[in-house]
Amino acid sequence: MGKEEDYIKNRYGTESPFVAPDGYFESFTDHMMEMLPEKETPIVKINTRWTRIKPLLYMAAMFITLFLPIRYLVTSTKTDNTMTQTAASIKELSDEDIYYLSLNLDEYTFYEYVTDSDSNE
Amino acid sequence: MVNYNEAIIIEQLRNKATQREAFSQIVNHYTKQLYQQVRHLVLDHDQTNDILQNTFIKAWLNIDYFRGDAKLSTWLYKIALNESLTFLKKENRTTSLDEGDGQYLTQLKSDSYFSGDQAQIQLQKAIHQLPSKQRIVFNLKYYQEMKYEAMSEITGTTVGALKASYHHAVLKIKKHLESLN
Numbered sequence: 001m002g003k004e005e006d007y008i009k010n011r012y013g014t015e016s017p018f019v020a021p022d023g024y025f026e027s028f029t030d031h032m033m034e035m036l037p038e039k040e041t042p043i044v045k046i047n048t049r050w051t052r053i054k055p056l057l058y059m060a061a062m063f064i065t066l067f068l069p070i071r072y073l074v075t076s077t078k079t080d081n082t083m084t085q086t087a088a089s090i091k092e093l094s095d096e097d098i099y100y101l102s103l104n105l106d107e108y109t110f111y112e113y114v115t116d117s118d119s120n121e
Numbered sequence: 122m123v124n125y126n127e128a129i130i131i132e133q134l135r136n137k138a139t140q141r142e143a144f145s146q147i148v149n150h151y152t153k154q155l156y157q158q159v160r161h162l163v164l165d166h167d168q169t170n171d172i173l174q175n176t177f178i179k180a181w182l183n184i185d186y187f188r189g190d191a192k193l194s195t196w197l198y199k200i201a202l203n204e205s206l207t208f209l210k211k212e213n214r215t216t217s218l219d220e221g222d223g224q225y226l227t228q229l230k231s232d233s234y235f236s237g238d239q240a241q242i243q244l245q246k247a248i249h250q251l252p253s254k255q256r257i258v259f260n261l262k263y264y265q266e267m268k269y270e271a272m273s274e275i276t277g278t279t280v281g282a283l284k285a286s287y288h289h290a291v292l293k294i295k296k297h298l299e300s301l302n
Contacts, residue, residue: 004291004292004295005263005291007295007298008244008263008291008294008295008298009263011240011298012240012241012244014263014264014266016157016160016161016264017235017236017237017241017245018157018160018161018164018166018234018235018236019234019235019236020156020166020234021166021234024170025152025153025156028148028152028173029145029148029149029152032145032148032152032174032177033141033144033145033148035174035178036141036144036177036178036181037178037181037182039137039140039185
């Protein structure tokens with residue numbers, strides 16, 4: 001480093017030209033300590049068996065609460081689909097099909113079919 | 122005057138009953154050197170006082186997290202320099218001389234807390250043409266003769282980079298001073 005640094009040091013010295021007001025440093029510590037807030041006593045959480053089990057119970061309760069309605073919704077939708085399928089298949093039967101069906105069905109059952117397909121039209 | 126023993130102080134900081142007294146010894150021991158570092162950056166005494174107070178308040182609030190694996194001085198310097206840089210950024214005084222530091226430097230002559238002559242004002246102007254982080258390196262080395270290893274811990278910069286930064290800072294300052302003469 002040498003020459004360049006020496007140039008500055010020889011001309012300007014290394015003493016700081018910045019000064020503080022009289023008595024500033026002497027009174028700073030006392031003033032500073034008065035400004036410091038009191039430290040709060042930390043609250044210690046006691047870890048009992050109950051506090052360890054609680055989260056697991058909450059998770060189980062959440063699972064049950066969500067699972068049961070979803071299961072209900074899924075099973076009730078399936079039944080609706082089955083009934084919709086039966087009505088649709090009857091609607092597709094032509095008059096000829098109905099005639100041939102009638103040959104294999106007793107009178108009561110035959111009329112039941114026809115009545116249902118009419119009401120669906 | 123109580124003799125300052127850092128090992129004992131760190132031990133006392135861990136005990137709530139002696140923590141406050143230990144911290145007052147820390148304040149007493151480090152105020153002057155921290156004041157100088159901050160003052161060289163921000164120039165104004167009142168602003169320096171504010172930054173210094175903020176530094177010690179932050180240190181107090183986080184004293185329980187001080188692990189003792191670094192020196193107390195390193196830790197305090199880090200807080201002080203971060204507070205200073207945050208202040209300068211807020212005041213838009215982190216880059217060149219013309220952006221905000223100019224008015225403070227021209228006021229140095231009439232500043233009752235500046236004991237230097239015209240030559241010293243020229244030197245301070247030359248130093249303040251440096252970017253703020255390079256100014257920190259220059260001030261720590263030139264005025265406090267801090268070792269590069271200690272500076273490296275404070276700034277988080279490698280020793281090699283610090284040496285290069287100081288070398289360039291000195292060249293820039295010399296060039297600026299020569300141009301005035």
